[in-house]
Amino acid sequence: MKSLSTNGFAWFITISMLCLLANSQLTTNFYSNSCPNLFSIVRKQVLNAVKTETRMAASLLRLHFHDCFVNGCDASVLLDGSDGEKTALPNNNSARGFEVVDAIKTAVESSCSGIVSCADILAIAARDSVLLSGGPSWKVLLGRRDGLVANQTGANSMLPGPFEPVDNITLKFQAVGLNLTDVVSLSGAHTIGRASCATFGNRLFNFSGTNAPDSTLLDANMVSGLQNLCPVNGDSSRVTDLDWNSTDLFDNHYFQNLINGRGILESDQFLYSSDQAVSTTRSIVELYSNNTKLFFNDFANSMIKMGNIQPLTGSAGEIRKNCRVVNS
Ligand code: HEM
Known part of the structure; x- marks a missing residue:
């Protein structure tokens, strides 16, 4: 009996540790072996996009925010579909930059296929956008995986609105x-x-x-x-x-x-x-x-x-092939 409860306690500790780890699994060097040129690939695409339209820096920054506040930073904001987050009130005719994210993803896939999540691409693009606009830089934590569902109701309720105190x-x-x-x-x-x-x-x-x-x-x-x-x-x-x-x-x-x-x-x-x-x-x-x-x-x-809000890590979620749809 005693050994069972000791065992149970050991399991409890192990599982608690794993849960804690799941929250702190993002690292700055997550892709350093699997996709060593990731940062320069993303930077080049963001630079191109911002050269074409300066406002794009702002739009990409906002996408990361709207992603993270709904279901955590899991690229749920990027999923197409009438029941997706794109058509929720704060995003409809307002969130933009999806084509630029597609272009970044295509460039990343051509160097390292099936490796880098769309959620991580959003986090890097947001950082680069701020830096290219004259703002600060930071080391982006990486290792997020992409969610399998969007949450339109969540997008309507969790995102702050412009009339709110x-x-x-x-x-x-x-x-x-x-x-x-x-x-x-x-x-x-x-x-x-x-x-x-x-x-x-x-x-x-x-x-x-x-x-x-x-x-x-x-x-x-x-x-x-x-x-x-x-x-x-x-x-x-x-x-x-x-x-x-x-x-x-x-x-x-x-x-x-x-x-x-x-x-x-x-x-x-x-x-x-x-x-x-x-x-x-x-x-x-x-x-x-x-x-x-x-x-x-x-x-x-x-x-x-x-960027640390509820990331999917380990084997949760997936690495989307196309940021707009879950893998089939
Ligand atoms: C604090 C509560 C916030 C509210 C109520 C709010 C609300 C809004 C609204 C209403 C717009 C204009 C959208 C439109 O007219 O299409 C906007 C734009 C923007 N928001 Fe916020 N926002 C908030 C926080 C944030 C945060 C935390 C970020 C990023 C870290 C952010 C980044 C941006 C950017 C960069 C734009 C301009 C986007 C563009 O030009 O495409 N906002 N926000």
Whole structure:
């Protein structure tokens, strides 16, 4: 009896250790033997794509975020299909860069077939995108495998929305193991990229369509330009820069913008200008607004944390041949 329970205890310890290991299995040198040129292959493709369209850096960065927050970083966001994540509200007519991911995958496959996951490609492409935009670099942890299912409901509920207050957004970050510092540092990704009228038009007019912008939260000098871009009943897919100060440059102007009431999304501006921000995010915004080094350092650390959300490792999932579909 005693030996059975001792045995049981030993098993319990072994299984617990394995579970812990499963979470820490990502390594920086995962492909160093199996695909030694991986980093240069991905870098070349990202560079090509960003040369063709500067905004692509932002789009690739966002894809990794939208992947990791739903089912963990498992490339579920890349799966085609009407019940996939691509057609969930935060992604529909908004998430982009899928063709670039295809091109990277094709290039990687031609050197090392069946080795590198689409989830890892997203993580490397996000890092390269930030670096090529002038931001920090970091050592990307690798070894994720690709998921077998998408989760449209999860994409609708887990991803933060542009009308949400600080506390809601913080809860969504906490749900995937990220904290308040991560909320603010990762929001700094909005130093690059664009937002469509659909995501901030509500701030420009009151419900009767007359000029009644949210004057307390939005710099008055920005209002008429944005109203022209996004008239009531206009084309909600038109876009503006998330950072009017230095559009495609990855810097800390996003935080300076918030202090000046120049955040485009209401959720961005809330990080500085809401009651909830006072005891939470506001002081971190202030810190980053005058300390680029601190922002870059925290952003890199938070990206590594985000990239660690529930990876599939070992023999879980698969290495997709085509990032858009599970293997047959
Ligand atoms: C904190 C909560 C967040 C909210 C509410 C939010 C919301 C949004 C919205 C509404 C857009 C515009 C989409 C469109 O109009 O098509 C956007 C764009 C973007 N977001 Fe976020 N986001 C958040 C956090 C993040 C994080 C954590 C990252 C990456 C680490 C990120 C990266 C980006 C980038 C780079 C763009 C521009 C994409 C492009 O130009 O294609 N966002 N975000």
